[in-house]
Amino acid sequence: MKTTSATVELVFIPSPGMGHLVSTVEMAKQLVGRDHRLSITFLIIKKPFDKSKVSSSTQSLLLAAAEDQLKFVYLPLDEAVAADLQSKFPDHNFILEFIKTNKQNVRDHVAKMVSTGSTQVAAFVIDMACTPMMDVAVEFGVPSYVFFTSNATALGLVFHLESLSPDEYHDLTELMDSDAELELPGFVNPVPVKALPTSFRDREFVPRVISLAKTLRQTKGIMVNTFEELESNAVRFLVENDKVPPVYPVGPVIHLVNNKNEEGEEATEIMKWLDNQPLSSVVFLCFGSVGSFGGDQLKEIAQALEQSGHRFLWSVRRPPSKGKREIPGEYQDLNQVLPDGFLERTNEIGKVIGWAPQVAILSHKAVGGFVSHCG
Numbered sequence: 001m002k003t004t005s006a007t008v009e010l011v012f013i014p015s016p017g018m019g020h021l022v023s024t025v026e027m028a029k030q031l032v033g034r035d036h037r038l039s040i041t042f043l044i045i046k047k048p049f050d051k052s053k054v055s056s057s058t059q060s061l062l063l064a065a066a067e068d069q070l071k072f073v074y075l076p077l078d079e080a081v082a083a084d085l086q087s088k089f090p091d092h093n094f095i096l097e098f099i100k101t102n103k104q105n106v107r108d109h110v111a112k113m114v115s116t117g118s119t120q121v122a123a124f125v126i127d128m129a130c131t132p133m134m135d136v137a138v139e140f141g142v143p144s145y146v147f148f149t150s151n152a153t154a155l156g157l158v159f160h161l162e163s164l165s166p167d168e169y170h171d172l173t174e175l176m177d178s179d180a181e182l183e184l185p186g187f188v189n190p191v192p193v194k195a196l197p198t199s200f201r202d203r204e205f206v207p208r209v210i211s212l213a214k215t216l217r218q219t220k221g222i223m224v225n226t227f228e229e230l231e232s233n234a235v236r237f238l239v240e241n242d243k244v245p246p247v248y249p250v251g252p253v254i255h256l257v258n259n260k261n262e263e264g265e266e267a268t269e270i271m272k273w274l275d276n277q278p279l280s281s282v283v284f285l286c287f288g289s290v291g292s293f294g295g296d297q298l299k300e301i302a303q304a305l306e307q308s309g310h311r312f313l314w315s316v317r318r319p320p321s322k323g324k325r326e327i328p329g330e331y332q333d334l335n336q337v338l339p340d341g342f343l344e345r346t347n348e349i350g351k352v353i354g355w356a357p358q359v360a361i362l363s364h365k366a367v368g369g370f371v372s373h374c375g
Helices: 018-034 053-065 079-088 091-100 103-115 131-139 152-163 166-175 206-216 232-239 265-275 295-308 358-362
Strands: 007-013 038-044 070-074 119-127 144-148 221-224 247-249 282-285 311-315 350-353 367-371
Touching: 007 018, 007 103, 018 038, 018 070, 018 119, 018 144, 038 103, 079 091, 091 131, 103 119, 103 131, 119 131, 131 144, 131 206, 152 206, 152 221, 152 232, 152 247, 232 247, 265 311, 265 350, 265 358, 295 311, 358 367
Parallel strands: 007 038, 007 119, 038 070, 119 144, 144 221, 221 247, 282 311, 282 367, 311 350
Antiparallel strands: none
16 A cells, blocks of 8 residues: 655666666756656666776766765676677677566566555656566556657657558668668658668668567657757657657757766866867767777778868777677777878877767867767
8 A cells, every 4th residue: 555655756777878878867857856756766777798988987977966866776787697698699689688687676676665665656767778677667557658868750760660561661671772762751851761770771670670669659658858849840740640659858858067087187188189279170070989980991981081181089999899799998009990190190180089078079169060970
């Protein structure tokens, strides 16, 4: 029997990816800022095989965000189980299977939360990559909401792909390597197939996208990191679609506070370099916490930068070792992967770095352009 004095609690289960975790925390801070009676517990799934700067940077952000209404619990990590899964599942299925192994950890912790009767779990808020946790919410008799960390246009594509008939889907797969353009809901103009995110063009990954759409339809609502003025057509398509759960644009959810963990010698050197560049003259190249390129593509990017003659700041990360699932690391010697003499020839206009304090860089007055990644 629930007591009237019980604390109303939300259980947030974010994806272990930094881009997912940080935005989820920022969204939660907005929620508790609107109602002091609300409390949120984050159940953090530790990312396996991660000993990078990404992990330490993320933990620093969580410590800074901790307050009375926000609690962070790190779930146990069994490296042996993760290693076994790594040997059994291909890249695009590994994370999903790994998240599933944490269902018992979530179940145990929520049971502990409610055992005293002083905490009333009102709902689960689950990351788009953690939808298997909806099963645990059902066991506790509470609704599930999903936080979709991408944008409304991507969410619309997820539902559109799932709604295709077998013939329509076959036609789409035939076009995946072509120059064709598609009329898609949520878009004003036709979209070149080659411009779609890789996950929508990967024949092996598409079944997971379709499965995600089916799961999302079972939620009580979907919060999207966007706002209506930015994606009016996509938001309208979702809101007016009676086969889609209620969609709530809750963005822009961004983290604009510089991370103290990143204010080391390297960060100081980067900011000093930017201080000496003209206003809006630098293009910043950074491809996310898991973004990395092989040697051939690095050389192509380097050649393009040099030939452009523009000032640049380029975050270069070392890919994981072959056959291993690791977060990209740092190169010990950039000369081994970049064209001969590139660093010397571009010394006056460019700077190549490893891990980047992105917020500080993007807010610097010398940065005039940003080249990043897409799914």
